[in-house]
Amino acid sequence: MITAGIDMGARSIRVLILKDGEVLARGESTAGFDTAESAELAFNEALEKAGITKDQLDKIVATGAGRESAPQATDTVTDVGAAARGAHEVAPQARTIIDIGAEEGRAIKTNGNGKVMDFAVNEKCAAGAGSFTEAMSRALEVELEEFGALSLESTESIPMNAQCAVFAESEVVSLLHAKTPKQDIARAVHDAIADRIVSMVRRVGIEPEIALIGAVSRNPGFVDALKRGLERDVIIPDDAEFVGALGAALVATDE
Template identity: 50%
Template sequence: MMIVAGIDVGGKNVHIVVKKDSHLLEKITGPTGMKKAEAVERLYDQLLKQAGWTRKDVDWVVTTGSAAQRVAFANASIPDVEADARGVIKLIPAARTVIDVGAEEGRAIKISAEGRVLDFAINERCAAGTGTFVEAMARALEVTVDEMSKIALQSTRSLSINAQCAVFGESEVVSLIHQKTPKPDIARAVMNAIAGRITSIARIVGLEKDVVMVGGMAKNAGFVDSFQKNIEMDVIVTEDPDYIGAMGAAEAAADEVNGKNPKTKT
């Protein structure tokens, strides 16, 4: 019996999965907070307790994410892009382009049939291309992020807002609100703006079918719809898209235990 864990420590949330042999057994997520290492420790122990195990039962732990190196009990860590590639290719073997949009950054990854990273590009200069921007705009519209996603699909006209800077973008949204612009149209403009930013980095690496979207924004139907229209291609959204990084880390852990040498970085 082999038990491995994958931990994705993001800027906003921690995602953890535990696998027994090749089967996903348990998963958990929670806010990263200011004390990232403590948040991971707490969630990891909670997850193991749910499964009826202790840390000694786990053969290998691999981390990924922006704060992956802060997890002292992990055996190794891998880059975000590798974790995404591993997680996606396990679920969707035909995937060749991975789009990951989370709270703090968006990335486009070109992968091989074996799940190797061939190229990638990251949008990390401004929050205007991330989930954090959507949350800020939802607050301005006085709706939840889920509500914003749904009403964006009800829009009847196309508007443009500045997607180069989150501050300017928010200013434009506030101006549209004062002009009594319908909320669905503003919501669609926000989704289109983010989709435009992500489309730009996707074209850098080249879009090749199948295109798979992961990360928290993959659960935002309004954004997915805008992105699909931008690239004029169908986009596959995985089950539990926000757990893909953790799943990829768990795959790397399993390969390490099985002696497949995934070149994890300690």
């Protein structure tokens, strides 16, 4: 059986094709103004890498914020359901899943079978999602890819008092004017995001092990801050940003 999962995220669209439970190929594109066109790009990339045509797919399931606008999908699953199913596949020992994307953070508690028991989504606050690091790296004039590593060089922990991404940017500028080292500011930014995420995770209850998925898991500065906030280690699966798409493809297989 060949299935595909499409994760229609706010910033990126990711496609994963499964054949009898094995990953055949992945595709990725940036979510542009025309999300259907962006989905087509990622979908075609995955098909090309897999060496198959769309007709050979038995089922296509979409997830993510824009799941209803994936033209290829025959069915949908919620972000929470897909994240839980995908995480159970790649980190079956995990009972708490933290999924952080560009615009949203989610905390999910699952049972031993990957079924969602409790969940919380931060629907609104950008200060608890990936776009916050983008905005702050711009304010610091540091490449986003270097921003996480920069914070690991920090020698002093400074609090970031602003609770909002907009005000935080002003605070970053003030810290720069005060000659605060960029490394310390970068750490303060990551600590601020982690604070919000940890608070959300505590709402559903922390149950070990904890898996971190989503593209923000690629940011070493955030991962470090999260581990400190949770006071425990987290599992980061390979290709953690594709776990949502994997979950959708698995849901397609399960059905």
